[in-house]
Amino acid sequence: MSNDPVIMKPDANKGLDDKLYTVKYEVDEENSHLGVIDPEACIRCERKPCISKCPAEVYRWLENEQELEIAYENCLECGTCRVVCPYDNFEWEYPRGGFGVAYKFG
Numbered sequence: 001m002s003n004d005p006v007i008m009k010p011d012a013n014k015g016l017d018d019k020l021y022t023v024k025y026e027v028d029e030e031n032s033h034l035g036v037i038d039p040e041a042c043i044r045c046e047r048k049p050c051i052s053k054c055p056a057e058v059y060r061w062l063e064n065e066q067e068l069e070i071a072y073e074n075c076l077e078c079g080t081c082r083v084v085c086p087y088d089n090f091e092w093e094y095p096r097g098g099f100g101v102a103y104k105f106g
């Protein structure tokens, strides 16, 4: 019998959606911690990378309204949207104390 240590690997069959389903949120119903500074910049923004790069699909482009819909309650607070926005167009802050995402470690 081998004495090699048993290495537990993450469940490779679990998709991102399954993993995100386990994340817990305390939603601040009164305040969004995300917003855009200049909505006109979003109209000019050709690729709108915030939409494709956000792992939690927080952003959606509303074609009729020509504006960004922001489902802030799903935000994982990773900061990616701030980095990828070519117009530095985000108002971004952490949710108020006691609200936001709660990660489970281990």
Ligand code: SF4
Binding pocket: 036, 041, 042, 043, 045, 047, 048, 049, 050, 051, 068, 084, 085, 086, 087, 088, 089, 090
């Ligand atoms: S990347 Fe920035 S400018 Fe472009 S749509 Fe998103 S928030 Fe607007």
Ligand code: SF4
Binding pocket: 034, 053, 054, 055, 056, 057, 058, 074, 075, 076, 077, 078, 079, 080, 081, 082
């Ligand atoms: S911080 Fe991360 S999860 Fe939250 S909206 Fe930005 S990219 Fe999406």
